[in-house]
Amino acid sequence: MTEKLILDGAIVADAIKEQLKARVEALSKRGIIPCLATILVGDDPASETYVRMKGNACKRLGIDSKRIHLNKSISTDDLIDVILQLNADPLIHGILLQHPVPHQIDERAAFEAISIHKDVDGVTALGFAQNAFGYAQYPSCTPAAIMAILDYYNIKVEGKHAVVVGRSPILGKPVSQMLLNRNATVTTCHSKTENLAELLRLADIVVAAVGKPSFIQGEWIRDGAVVLDAGYNKGNIGDVDYEACLAKASAITPVPAGVGPVTIATLLKHTVDSAERFALH
Known part of the structure; x- marks a missing residue:
């Protein structure tokens, strides 16, 4: 039996962060500390955990993290006012609005208020468009990961058939664009797709981004396919049936310690990229 390649995200993340250390140190010598502002609206426990993890990751690398915690009853207009203040603050290099936000918030309007120069999470329509054309400074972090x-x-x-399961504007769609820009042939599937299993059996590369635990079945995967599981569900379960898919795949990301750590490392990289660009002006 061919040896399976476990795509260890922790190793990839460490490599990214190791490269960032010297860049952060160089900025520090110039009196510039990269700073990421994270906005948390409400008291969702999972969101609080994610924001705390991102803050801790910043601290370990010498990046400042400014946390803004807003009341869950805040209006869209008031949230946008906070974002505009961060846009205008020269000491802030990246802005991340933790989602989901409470139901009364127009999430898209809030995302669009983020300056393209500080959209390190790749959530704006302009950033999405730049990604489609292949020149985004800060593509969405999970697709970039x-x-x-x-x-x-x-x-x-290049030349491979990639099947992406999921079409969210910050994951499924942008990763489809990035794969297409790298000369893959891409099929994007979603909840209305017919014959999903048959399409997946044609895939050289599978990206699972559907948000359903253990949704992708082992018998849907062709022998030797590469499986990237971008899902994270309760109980540290991804979007693929890991053991069953492992039996068929040539390479696969685990959950946890797969795509997740690289997503956070990418966010840090984008923040440092932004700080360096601000330093040039």
């Missing part, structure tokens, strides 16, 4: 994993492990994308 997936591409980073493929690159780190020297997995060929």
